[in-house]
Amino acid sequence: MDIFTTIKERRSCRKFLSDPVSEDAIEKILNAAVWAPSAANNQPWEFIVVTNNDIKKNIFSESEKCKKVLYEKSGWKWVDRYQVGFLEEAPVIIVVIGDPKKTGADMFLEGGGLAYQHACAAATQNMLLAAYALGLGTLWFTLFDKATMRKIFSIDAEKEPLALICLGKPATAFNPPPRKDVKEVTVYLR
Amino acid sequence: MDIFTTIKERRSCRKFLSDPVSEDAIEKILNAAVWAPSAANNQPWEFIVVTNNDIKKNIFSESEKCKKVLYEKSGWKWVDRYQVGFLEEAPVIIVVIGDPKKTGADMFLEGGGLAYQHACAAATQNMLLAAYALGLGTLWFTLFDKATMRKIFSIDAEKEPLALICLGKPATAFNPPPRKDVKEVTVYLR
Numbered sequence: 001m002d003i004f005t006t007i008k009e010r011r012s013c014r015k016f017l018s019d020p021v022s023e024d025a026i027e028k029i030l031n032a033a034v035w036a037p038s039a040a041n042n043q044p045w046e047f048i049v050v051t052n053n054d055i056k057k058n059i060f061s062e063s064e065k066c067k068k069v070l071y072e073k074s075g076w077k078w079v080d081r082y083q084v085g086f087l088e089e090a091p092v093i094i095v096v097i098g099d100p101k102k103t104g105a106d107m108f109l110e111g112g113g114l115a116y117q118h119a120c121a122a123a124t125q126n127m128l129l130a131a132y133a134l135g136l137g138t139l140w141f142t143l144f145d146k147a148t149m150r151k152i153f154s155i156d157a158e159k160e161p162l163a164l165i166c167l168g169k170p171a172t173a174f175n176p177p178p179r180k181d182v183k184e185v186t187v188y189l190r
Numbered sequence: 191m192d193i194f195t196t197i198k199e200r201r202s203c204r205k206f207l208s209d210p211v212s213e214d215a216i217e218k219i220l221n222a223a224v225w226a227p228s229a230a231n232n233q234p235w236e237f238i239v240v241t242n243n244d245i246k247k248n249i250f251s252e253s254e255k256c257k258k259v260l261y262e263k264s265g266w267k268w269v270d271r272y273q274v275g276f277l278e279e280a281p282v283i284i285v286v287i288g289d290p291k292k293t294g295a296d297m298f299l300e301g302g303g304l305a306y307q308h309a310c311a312a313a314t315q316n317m318l319l320a321a322y323a324l325g326l327g328t329l330w331f332t333l334f335d336k337a338t339m340r341k342i343f344s345i346d347a348e349k350e351p352l353a354l355i356c357l358g359k360p361a362t363a364f365n366p367p368p369r370k371d372v373k374e375v376t377v378y379l380r
Contacts, residue, residue, distance in 0.1 A: 001344045041367040073298040108263040121311035177231040
């Protein structure tokens with residue numbers, strides 16, 4: 001599939017079929033991740049591929065708790081309504097973990113020290129695109145408590161669980177949400 | 191070009207030809223950017239497309255100053271040796287600006303409030319891939335002083351200049367830096 005089509009047509013998936021994802025597809029997706037660029041080629045990412053149902057159920061129930069806290073703090077109604085069943089339904093969850101020690105010279109700059117997160121986000125985007133090209137749906141989920149995820153996955157205190165990527169065959173086709181026109185967000189300095 | 195090939199073969203470019211980049215190519219690249227996913231579809235990005243030589247020279251000389259500060263702070267020899275001439279040589283620089291107000295519910299989480307930066311990083315990765323598919327080289331540059339960039343581009347104090355994307359025809363072909371094997375950075379929980 002052409003890259004412009006992949007980028008434009010790829011959309012978030014919230015309903016997954018239970019069909020397992022092949023090992024081959026998972027490997028292709030992870031390979032796409034590690035070809036993302038990173039500051040000084042530090043490759044600040046690690047991945048945990050979860051197919052275990054008990055662990056997925058645990059992630060789901062912890063995320064339900066987190067959602068309640070978020071709703072109390074934000075008062076945002078969509079948070080209350082947001083259904084996170086995809087966390088137990090998706091056949092695969094890929095946990096993306098970043099290592100702050102592997103950021104670049106940006107650590108010495110104002111608002112810096114986050115290049116490792118940018119690299120992990122680029123790796124995540126590569127995975128979403130690769131998955132879509134393989135006919136798979138993905139959801140980039142971040143509304144979890146980091147301390148809880150560290151506990152579930154025995155992640156070192158100094159590393160950051162940055163995203164849960166739900167992955168599987170999409171149960172429904174749906175359209176991507178609209179985007180503002182490029183003109184609205186771009187200025188030219190000629 | 192197939193997406194897996196694009197993802198794997200795309201590499202950073204540090205030497206650019208002076209040939210201008212067509213308006214059409216720039217639009218395709220920006221369109222790829224805005225199809226990145228973002229928390230709650232907040233689309234927290236803005237772009238400044240710089241082709242003006244005086245502004246590029248200014249970015250270059252300010253980045254040279256920033257590099258000196260970084261070298262003093264870090265003591266890292268590669269920072270001293272790092273040549274940033276691409277900042278004036280690249281025919282186009284795209285400034286990526288993020289709006290922290292457009293992050294998602296992550297703002298209520300530990301270590302949160304950065305989803306807008308992740309979305310901008312995903313948009314950046316889309317631009318790098320799109321550019322490569324168009325035969326163009328890119329460099330994702332972040333070693334600049336944010337306050338200085340805010341001044342040069344009259345960016346509001348509450349918005350964040352996150353990256354300078356240098357863009358143009360590559361002057362030299364070169365191989366991507368090596369990556370660790372996926373197996374070294376992945377754990378499976380079955």
